[in-house]
Amino acid sequence: MSAFQALGDAGAPVATRADFSADDREQRIAARADALFRERREHGLRRLDRVFPLLMLGQWVFAILVAVLFSPYGWTGKVKAVHLHVYVAVFVGAAITALPLALSRLRPGWAGTRHVMAASQMLWSALLIHLSGGRIETHFHVFGSLAFLSFYYDWAVLVTATVVVAADHVVRQFTWPESVYGVVNPEWWRFLEHAFWVVFENAFLILACVTGLRDLKTAARQQARVEVLAESDELKTLALEMALDEAGR
Protein backbone atom coordinates (compact mmCIF):
# COMPACT_ATOMS: atom_id res chain seq x y z
CA MET A 1 0.00 0.00 0.00
CA SER A 2 1.41 3.42 -0.90
CA ALA A 3 1.20 6.44 1.34
CA PHE A 4 -1.30 8.15 -1.01
CA GLN A 5 -3.75 5.27 -0.71
CA ALA A 6 -4.07 6.20 2.97
CA LEU A 7 -5.37 9.69 2.18
CA GLY A 8 -9.05 10.49 2.52
CA ASP A 9 -11.27 11.53 -0.42
CA ALA A 10 -10.80 15.19 0.41
CA GLY A 11 -7.07 14.80 0.72
CA ALA A 12 -7.25 15.15 4.47
CA PRO A 13 -4.50 13.54 6.52
CA VAL A 14 -5.51 10.15 7.81
CA ALA A 15 -2.76 9.43 10.32
CA THR A 16 -5.22 9.40 13.13
CA ARG A 17 -7.65 6.98 11.49
CA ALA A 18 -8.11 3.42 12.60
CA ASP A 19 -5.69 2.26 9.86
CA PHE A 20 -2.91 2.71 12.35
CA SER A 21 -4.57 0.91 15.22
CA ALA A 22 -2.46 -1.82 16.77
CA ASP A 23 -4.89 -4.57 15.74
CA ASP A 24 -5.01 -3.46 12.17
CA ARG A 25 -1.26 -3.14 12.03
CA GLU A 26 -0.83 -6.69 13.37
CA GLN A 27 -3.28 -7.98 10.77
CA ARG A 28 -1.34 -6.27 8.02
CA ILE A 29 1.92 -7.68 9.39
CA ALA A 30 0.44 -11.19 9.49
CA ALA A 31 -0.89 -10.91 5.94
CA ARG A 32 2.43 -9.57 4.64
CA ALA A 33 4.39 -12.23 6.58
CA ASP A 34 2.22 -14.95 5.05
CA ALA A 35 2.76 -13.55 1.56
CA LEU A 36 6.53 -13.26 2.10
CA PHE A 37 6.71 -16.79 3.51
CA ARG A 38 4.80 -18.25 0.55
CA GLU A 39 6.93 -16.33 -1.92
CA ARG A 40 10.22 -17.50 -0.36
CA ARG A 41 9.02 -21.08 0.10
CA GLU A 42 7.88 -21.24 -3.51
CA HIS A 43 11.20 -19.76 -4.66
CA GLY A 44 13.17 -22.30 -2.58
CA LEU A 45 11.12 -25.26 -3.81
CA ARG A 46 11.42 -24.20 -7.44
CA ARG A 47 15.16 -23.73 -7.09
CA LEU A 48 15.60 -27.23 -5.62
CA ASP A 49 13.37 -28.69 -8.33
CA ARG A 50 15.85 -27.28 -10.84
CA VAL A 51 18.92 -28.51 -8.90
CA PHE A 52 17.92 -32.16 -8.41
CA PRO A 53 17.71 -33.00 -12.14
CA LEU A 54 21.23 -31.56 -12.52
CA LEU A 55 22.37 -33.89 -9.75
CA MET A 56 20.67 -36.79 -11.53
CA LEU A 57 22.30 -35.91 -14.84
CA GLY A 58 25.64 -35.93 -13.01
CA GLN A 59 24.81 -39.32 -11.51
CA TRP A 60 23.89 -40.60 -14.95
CA VAL A 61 27.29 -39.64 -16.37
CA PHE A 62 28.98 -41.11 -13.27
CA ALA A 63 27.06 -44.39 -13.59
CA ILE A 64 28.03 -44.75 -17.26
CA LEU A 65 31.68 -44.09 -16.38
CA VAL A 66 31.55 -46.66 -13.56
CA ALA A 67 30.03 -49.27 -15.90
CA VAL A 68 32.45 -48.58 -18.75
CA LEU A 69 35.54 -48.48 -16.53
CA PHE A 70 34.79 -51.34 -14.13
CA SER A 71 32.56 -53.77 -16.01
CA PRO A 72 32.86 -53.05 -19.73
CA TYR A 73 32.56 -56.66 -20.88
CA GLY A 74 31.11 -59.95 -19.78
CA TRP A 75 33.05 -63.06 -20.80
CA THR A 76 32.27 -66.57 -21.92
CA GLY A 77 35.67 -68.20 -21.97
CA LYS A 78 37.58 -66.25 -24.58
CA VAL A 79 34.56 -64.44 -26.07
CA LYS A 80 33.58 -61.03 -24.78
CA ALA A 81 30.38 -59.01 -25.09
CA VAL A 82 29.35 -55.60 -23.80
CA HIS A 83 28.35 -56.06 -20.18
CA LEU A 84 24.75 -55.66 -19.08
CA HIS A 85 25.85 -52.94 -16.65
CA VAL A 86 26.76 -50.63 -19.54
CA TYR A 87 23.28 -50.94 -21.11
CA VAL A 88 21.60 -50.57 -17.73
CA ALA A 89 23.64 -47.47 -16.86
CA VAL A 90 22.76 -45.81 -20.18
CA PHE A 91 19.09 -46.74 -20.61
CA VAL A 92 17.80 -47.31 -17.07
CA GLY A 93 19.77 -44.25 -15.92
CA ALA A 94 18.07 -42.20 -18.65
CA ALA A 95 14.64 -43.54 -17.67
CA ILE A 96 15.13 -42.71 -13.98
CA THR A 97 16.22 -39.17 -14.90
CA ALA A 98 13.50 -38.49 -17.52
CA LEU A 99 10.54 -37.74 -15.23
CA PRO A 100 12.43 -35.54 -12.73
CA LEU A 101 13.83 -33.56 -15.65
CA ALA A 102 10.40 -33.10 -17.23
CA LEU A 103 8.76 -32.17 -13.92
CA SER A 104 11.47 -29.63 -13.12
CA ARG A 105 10.62 -27.82 -16.38
CA LEU A 106 6.85 -28.28 -16.42
CA ARG A 107 5.79 -28.42 -12.75
CA PRO A 108 8.44 -26.75 -10.56
CA GLY A 109 7.24 -26.15 -7.02
CA TRP A 110 4.47 -28.77 -7.24
CA ALA A 111 4.36 -31.22 -4.28
CA GLY A 112 4.34 -34.24 -6.61
CA THR A 113 7.58 -33.04 -8.22
CA ARG A 114 9.59 -33.28 -5.03
CA HIS A 115 8.16 -36.72 -4.20
CA VAL A 116 9.25 -37.94 -7.65
CA MET A 117 12.69 -36.43 -6.97
CA ALA A 118 12.84 -38.38 -3.70
CA ALA A 119 11.81 -41.69 -5.27
CA SER A 120 14.17 -41.15 -8.22
CA GLN A 121 17.09 -40.31 -5.97
CA MET A 122 16.57 -43.58 -4.07
CA LEU A 123 16.33 -45.46 -7.38
CA TRP A 124 19.68 -43.90 -8.25
CA SER A 125 21.09 -45.18 -4.95
CA ALA A 126 19.91 -48.70 -5.81
CA LEU A 127 21.36 -48.49 -9.32
CA LEU A 128 24.74 -47.20 -8.15
CA ILE A 129 24.91 -49.90 -5.45
CA HIS A 130 24.28 -52.55 -8.11
CA LEU A 131 26.83 -51.08 -10.51
CA SER A 132 29.50 -50.94 -7.80
CA GLY A 133 28.97 -54.59 -6.93
CA GLY A 134 27.27 -53.89 -3.61
CA ARG A 135 30.21 -51.96 -2.17
CA ILE A 136 29.33 -50.96 1.36
CA GLU A 137 30.70 -47.46 0.65
CA THR A 138 28.11 -46.93 -2.09
CA HIS A 139 25.34 -47.45 0.48
CA PHE A 140 26.33 -44.06 1.88
CA HIS A 141 24.64 -42.59 -1.21
CA VAL A 142 21.31 -43.33 0.48
CA PHE A 143 22.23 -41.30 3.54
CA GLY A 144 23.69 -38.44 1.51
CA SER A 145 20.57 -38.34 -0.65
CA LEU A 146 18.29 -38.14 2.39
CA ALA A 147 20.32 -35.16 3.60
CA PHE A 148 19.95 -33.44 0.19
CA LEU A 149 16.22 -34.15 0.14
CA SER A 150 15.82 -32.51 3.55
CA PHE A 151 16.70 -29.18 1.85
CA TYR A 152 13.06 -29.20 0.70
CA TYR A 153 12.01 -28.64 4.35
CA ASP A 154 9.23 -31.17 3.71
CA TRP A 155 9.34 -34.23 5.97
CA ALA A 156 6.84 -36.09 3.76
CA VAL A 157 9.52 -36.19 1.04
CA LEU A 158 11.81 -38.09 3.42
CA VAL A 159 9.00 -40.56 4.08
CA THR A 160 8.63 -41.22 0.33
CA ALA A 161 12.37 -41.84 0.01
CA THR A 162 12.38 -44.14 3.03
CA VAL A 163 9.44 -46.15 1.73
CA VAL A 164 11.29 -46.77 -1.56
CA VAL A 165 14.43 -47.98 0.26
CA ALA A 166 12.42 -50.10 2.72
CA ALA A 167 10.39 -51.66 -0.12
CA ASP A 168 13.62 -52.73 -1.83
CA HIS A 169 14.87 -54.39 1.37
CA VAL A 170 11.57 -56.10 2.21
CA VAL A 171 11.21 -57.52 -1.32
CA ARG A 172 14.80 -58.77 -1.23
CA GLN A 173 14.36 -60.26 2.23
CA PHE A 174 11.51 -62.44 1.06
CA THR A 175 12.86 -63.32 -2.39
CA TRP A 176 16.69 -63.33 -2.22
CA PRO A 177 17.83 -62.67 1.37
CA GLU A 178 21.41 -63.63 0.59
CA SER A 179 21.77 -60.56 -1.64
CA VAL A 180 21.17 -58.23 1.31
CA TYR A 181 22.10 -60.12 4.45
CA GLY A 182 24.44 -62.83 3.18
CA VAL A 183 22.51 -65.59 4.89
CA VAL A 184 19.81 -67.81 3.44
CA ASN A 185 17.39 -67.67 6.39
CA PRO A 186 17.65 -64.30 8.12
CA GLU A 187 15.39 -63.49 11.06
CA TRP A 188 12.11 -61.88 9.89
CA TRP A 189 13.00 -58.64 11.71
CA ARG A 190 16.41 -58.33 10.07
CA PHE A 191 15.24 -55.56 7.69
CA LEU A 192 14.35 -53.49 10.77
CA GLU A 193 18.01 -53.38 11.73
CA HIS A 194 18.88 -51.80 8.37
CA ALA A 195 15.81 -49.53 8.49
CA PHE A 196 16.80 -48.33 11.95
CA TRP A 197 19.79 -46.37 10.63
CA VAL A 198 17.65 -44.69 7.98
CA VAL A 199 15.05 -43.82 10.63
CA PHE A 200 17.86 -42.60 12.90
CA GLU A 201 19.01 -40.11 10.26
CA ASN A 202 15.44 -39.20 9.35
CA ALA A 203 14.65 -38.27 12.95
CA PHE A 204 17.27 -35.52 12.83
CA LEU A 205 16.45 -34.45 9.29
CA ILE A 206 12.72 -34.16 10.06
CA LEU A 207 13.62 -32.04 13.07
CA ALA A 208 15.79 -29.89 10.78
CA CYS A 209 12.87 -29.56 8.30
CA VAL A 210 10.46 -28.41 11.01
CA THR A 211 13.01 -25.99 12.47
CA GLY A 212 13.94 -24.69 9.02
CA LEU A 213 10.31 -23.93 8.16
CA ARG A 214 9.81 -22.23 11.51
CA ASP A 215 12.92 -20.08 10.92
CA LEU A 216 11.63 -19.18 7.46
CA LYS A 217 8.30 -18.08 8.97
CA THR A 218 10.08 -16.07 11.68
CA ALA A 219 12.26 -14.30 9.12
CA ALA A 220 9.19 -13.51 6.97
CA ARG A 221 7.35 -12.08 10.00
CA GLN A 222 10.33 -9.94 10.97
CA GLN A 223 10.64 -8.52 7.48
CA ALA A 224 6.87 -7.91 7.31
CA ARG A 225 6.98 -6.04 10.61
CA VAL A 226 9.83 -3.82 9.38
CA GLU A 227 8.01 -3.12 6.11
CA VAL A 228 4.64 -2.29 7.74
CA LEU A 229 6.21 -0.12 10.43
CA ALA A 230 8.29 1.72 7.84
CA GLU A 231 5.14 2.27 5.80
CA SER A 232 3.31 3.61 8.87
CA ASP A 233 6.14 6.02 9.63
CA GLU A 234 6.10 7.16 6.03
CA LEU A 235 2.35 7.81 6.27
CA LYS A 236 2.74 9.70 9.51
CA THR A 237 5.46 11.89 8.04
CA LEU A 238 3.35 12.56 4.96
CA ALA A 239 0.30 13.41 7.07
CA LEU A 240 2.37 15.78 9.21
CA GLU A 241 3.75 17.55 6.15
CA MET A 242 0.23 17.97 4.73
CA ALA A 243 -1.06 19.33 8.04
CA LEU A 244 1.79 21.85 8.14
CA ASP A 245 0.98 22.89 4.57
CA GLU A 246 -2.67 23.41 5.53
CA ALA A 247 -1.66 25.49 8.55
CA GLY A 248 0.73 27.61 6.44
CA ARG A 249 -1.96 28.70 3.94
Next chain:
Amino acid sequence: MARLRAWILPACSVVWLGGAAAGAKLLWDHQTTPGAPGSPPRLWPAASRLERTPGRATLLLMAHPRCPCTRATVAELASLVERLEPRPRIYVLLFKPREFPAGWERTDVWTAASRIPGVTVWTDEDGELAARFGAATSGQVVLYGADGRLQFSGGITSARGHRGPSAGAERIVALAKESAAEATTSRVFGCSLIARDAE
Protein backbone atom coordinates in the same frame (compact mmCIF):
# COMPACT_ATOMS: atom_id res chain seq x y z
CA MET B 1 3.34 -27.29 -29.47
CA ALA B 2 0.90 -27.10 -26.53
CA ARG B 3 -0.40 -30.54 -27.48
CA LEU B 4 3.15 -31.87 -27.46
CA ARG B 5 3.75 -30.36 -24.03
CA ALA B 6 0.63 -32.07 -22.73
CA TRP B 7 2.07 -35.44 -23.74
CA ILE B 8 5.52 -34.93 -22.24
CA LEU B 9 4.60 -35.65 -18.62
CA PRO B 10 2.52 -38.80 -19.24
CA ALA B 11 5.21 -40.12 -21.60
CA CYS B 12 8.00 -39.41 -19.10
CA SER B 13 5.95 -41.06 -16.33
CA VAL B 14 5.59 -44.22 -18.41
CA VAL B 15 9.32 -44.21 -19.27
CA TRP B 16 10.20 -43.62 -15.60
CA LEU B 17 8.03 -46.41 -14.22
CA GLY B 18 8.79 -48.79 -17.09
CA GLY B 19 12.52 -48.07 -16.98
CA ALA B 20 12.75 -48.56 -13.23
CA ALA B 21 10.75 -51.80 -13.37
CA ALA B 22 12.61 -53.18 -16.40
CA GLY B 23 15.97 -52.18 -14.92
CA ALA B 24 15.15 -53.86 -11.61
CA LYS B 25 14.07 -57.04 -13.44
CA LEU B 26 17.17 -57.11 -15.66
CA LEU B 27 19.58 -56.55 -12.78
CA TRP B 28 17.70 -58.98 -10.57
CA ASP B 29 17.86 -61.75 -13.16
CA HIS B 30 21.51 -60.99 -13.91
CA GLN B 31 22.52 -60.93 -10.26
CA THR B 32 20.63 -63.97 -9.08
CA THR B 33 21.18 -66.38 -11.95
CA PRO B 34 24.01 -68.70 -10.95
CA GLY B 35 26.51 -70.11 -13.41
CA ALA B 36 26.93 -73.79 -14.21
CA PRO B 37 27.76 -75.71 -11.03
CA GLY B 38 31.14 -77.39 -10.72
CA SER B 39 31.70 -81.13 -10.75
CA PRO B 40 35.02 -81.60 -8.95
CA PRO B 41 36.50 -85.05 -8.34
CA ARG B 42 35.76 -86.53 -4.91
CA LEU B 43 39.45 -87.14 -4.32
CA TRP B 44 42.39 -84.90 -5.10
CA PRO B 45 43.45 -85.86 -8.64
CA ALA B 46 46.78 -87.63 -8.41
CA ALA B 47 47.92 -86.33 -11.78
CA SER B 48 47.43 -82.69 -10.81
CA ARG B 49 50.36 -80.35 -11.35
CA LEU B 50 49.35 -78.52 -8.18
CA GLU B 51 51.18 -79.49 -5.04
CA ARG B 52 49.19 -80.53 -2.00
CA THR B 53 50.83 -80.33 1.42
CA PRO B 54 50.22 -83.58 3.29
CA GLY B 55 48.21 -83.07 6.47
CA ARG B 56 46.93 -79.68 5.32
CA ALA B 57 43.71 -78.73 3.54
CA THR B 58 43.88 -77.14 0.07
CA LEU B 59 41.54 -74.48 -1.28
CA LEU B 60 41.34 -73.61 -4.98
CA LEU B 61 39.63 -70.66 -6.61
CA MET B 62 39.22 -70.92 -10.36
CA ALA B 63 38.45 -67.64 -12.05
CA HIS B 64 38.36 -65.60 -15.23
CA PRO B 65 40.80 -62.67 -14.87
CA ARG B 66 38.57 -60.28 -16.83
CA CYS B 67 35.18 -61.22 -15.40
CA PRO B 68 33.89 -58.12 -13.54
CA CYS B 69 32.00 -60.33 -11.07
CA THR B 70 35.24 -62.02 -10.02
CA ARG B 71 36.53 -58.88 -8.29
CA ALA B 72 33.87 -59.46 -5.63
CA THR B 73 34.91 -63.12 -5.33
CA VAL B 74 38.58 -62.21 -4.79
CA ALA B 75 37.59 -59.53 -2.24
CA GLU B 76 35.54 -62.15 -0.42
CA LEU B 77 38.44 -64.61 -0.60
CA ALA B 78 40.64 -62.03 1.15
CA SER B 79 38.08 -61.78 3.98
CA LEU B 80 37.60 -65.53 4.09
CA VAL B 81 41.32 -66.30 4.38
CA GLU B 82 41.55 -64.27 7.58
CA ARG B 83 38.81 -66.38 9.14
CA LEU B 84 40.26 -69.78 8.29
CA GLU B 85 42.08 -71.49 11.12
CA PRO B 86 44.00 -73.68 10.48
CA ARG B 87 44.74 -71.97 7.19
CA PRO B 88 44.65 -74.23 4.15
CA ARG B 89 47.05 -73.99 1.24
CA ILE B 90 45.38 -71.64 -1.23
CA TYR B 91 45.68 -71.38 -5.02
CA VAL B 92 43.98 -68.93 -7.35
CA LEU B 93 43.97 -70.26 -10.91
CA LEU B 94 43.34 -67.61 -13.55
CA PHE B 95 42.13 -68.72 -16.95
CA LYS B 96 44.07 -67.69 -20.08
CA PRO B 97 43.44 -68.84 -23.62
CA ARG B 98 46.68 -70.21 -25.04
CA GLU B 99 46.59 -68.04 -28.17
CA PHE B 100 46.13 -64.80 -26.24
CA PRO B 101 49.23 -62.64 -25.60
CA ALA B 102 51.40 -63.18 -22.54
CA GLY B 103 50.26 -61.05 -19.63
CA TRP B 104 46.61 -60.99 -20.78
CA GLU B 105 45.63 -62.56 -17.47
CA ARG B 106 47.58 -60.02 -15.36
CA THR B 107 44.62 -57.85 -14.52
CA ASP B 108 43.46 -56.16 -11.31
CA VAL B 109 42.01 -59.54 -10.33
CA TRP B 110 45.51 -61.05 -10.49
CA THR B 111 46.95 -58.14 -8.48
CA ALA B 112 44.23 -58.35 -5.82
CA ALA B 113 44.64 -62.12 -5.48
CA SER B 114 48.45 -61.81 -5.26
CA ARG B 115 48.10 -59.39 -2.35
CA ILE B 116 46.26 -61.92 -0.18
CA PRO B 117 48.78 -63.41 2.28
CA GLY B 118 49.53 -67.06 1.67
CA VAL B 119 47.83 -67.21 -1.73
CA THR B 120 49.61 -68.57 -4.81
CA VAL B 121 48.31 -67.24 -8.14
CA TRP B 122 48.76 -69.37 -11.25
CA THR B 123 48.02 -68.92 -14.91
CA ASP B 124 45.67 -71.67 -16.06
CA GLU B 125 46.48 -72.14 -19.76
CA ASP B 126 43.30 -72.86 -21.69
CA GLY B 127 41.58 -73.70 -18.42
CA GLU B 128 43.22 -77.13 -18.16
CA LEU B 129 43.31 -77.09 -14.36
CA ALA B 130 39.79 -75.72 -14.16
CA ALA B 131 38.65 -78.61 -16.33
CA ARG B 132 40.53 -81.12 -14.15
CA PHE B 133 38.82 -79.75 -11.06
CA GLY B 134 35.43 -79.61 -12.78
CA ALA B 135 35.00 -75.81 -12.74
CA ALA B 136 32.65 -74.26 -15.30
CA THR B 137 32.07 -70.81 -13.80
CA SER B 138 34.45 -68.07 -12.70
CA GLY B 139 34.44 -67.95 -8.91
CA GLN B 140 34.28 -71.71 -8.39
CA VAL B 141 35.93 -72.65 -5.09
CA VAL B 142 36.82 -76.21 -4.05
CA LEU B 143 38.15 -77.23 -0.67
CA TYR B 144 39.98 -80.50 -0.19
CA GLY B 145 40.60 -81.75 3.34
CA ALA B 146 43.96 -82.78 4.74
CA ASP B 147 43.13 -86.35 3.67
CA GLY B 148 42.62 -85.24 0.04
CA ARG B 149 38.84 -85.68 0.12
CA LEU B 150 36.54 -83.05 -1.34
CA GLN B 151 34.87 -81.07 1.44
CA PHE B 152 33.24 -78.17 -0.38
CA SER B 153 32.37 -77.01 -3.89
CA GLY B 154 30.69 -73.70 -4.74
CA GLY B 155 30.93 -69.92 -4.81
CA ILE B 156 31.75 -67.42 -2.06
CA THR B 157 29.56 -64.50 -3.17
CA SER B 158 25.84 -64.22 -2.49
CA ALA B 159 25.00 -62.87 -5.94
CA ARG B 160 26.76 -62.04 -9.17
CA GLY B 161 29.50 -59.49 -8.58
CA HIS B 162 28.09 -58.71 -5.16
CA ARG B 163 30.27 -58.32 -2.11
CA GLY B 164 29.18 -59.20 1.38
CA PRO B 165 28.65 -62.31 3.48
CA SER B 166 27.63 -65.48 1.67
CA ALA B 167 26.43 -68.96 2.50
CA GLY B 168 29.43 -70.48 0.69
CA ALA B 169 32.00 -68.58 2.77
CA GLU B 170 30.17 -69.43 6.00
CA ARG B 171 30.17 -73.12 5.10
CA ILE B 172 33.91 -73.10 4.35
CA VAL B 173 34.62 -71.41 7.71
CA ALA B 174 32.44 -74.01 9.49
CA LEU B 175 34.25 -76.85 7.71
CA ALA B 176 37.66 -75.44 8.63
CA LYS B 177 36.67 -75.01 12.28
CA GLU B 178 34.42 -77.97 12.97
CA SER B 179 34.92 -80.23 9.94
CA ALA B 180 31.15 -80.03 9.41
CA ALA B 181 28.70 -77.61 7.80
CA GLU B 182 24.97 -77.52 7.08
CA ALA B 183 25.79 -78.08 3.40
CA THR B 184 28.89 -78.70 1.32
CA THR B 185 27.89 -76.80 -1.82
CA SER B 186 26.73 -73.31 -2.80
CA ARG B 187 25.80 -71.53 -5.99
CA VAL B 188 28.56 -69.99 -8.12
CA PHE B 189 28.10 -66.55 -9.67
CA GLY B 190 30.37 -65.38 -12.47
CA CYS B 191 31.28 -65.53 -16.14
CA SER B 192 31.58 -68.85 -17.90
CA LEU B 193 35.02 -70.44 -17.92
CA ILE B 194 34.20 -72.74 -20.78
CA ALA B 195 36.50 -71.63 -23.59
CA ARG B 196 34.70 -71.07 -26.86
CA ASP B 197 36.40 -70.07 -30.07
CA ALA B 198 35.74 -66.48 -30.99
CA GLU B 199 32.76 -66.20 -33.27
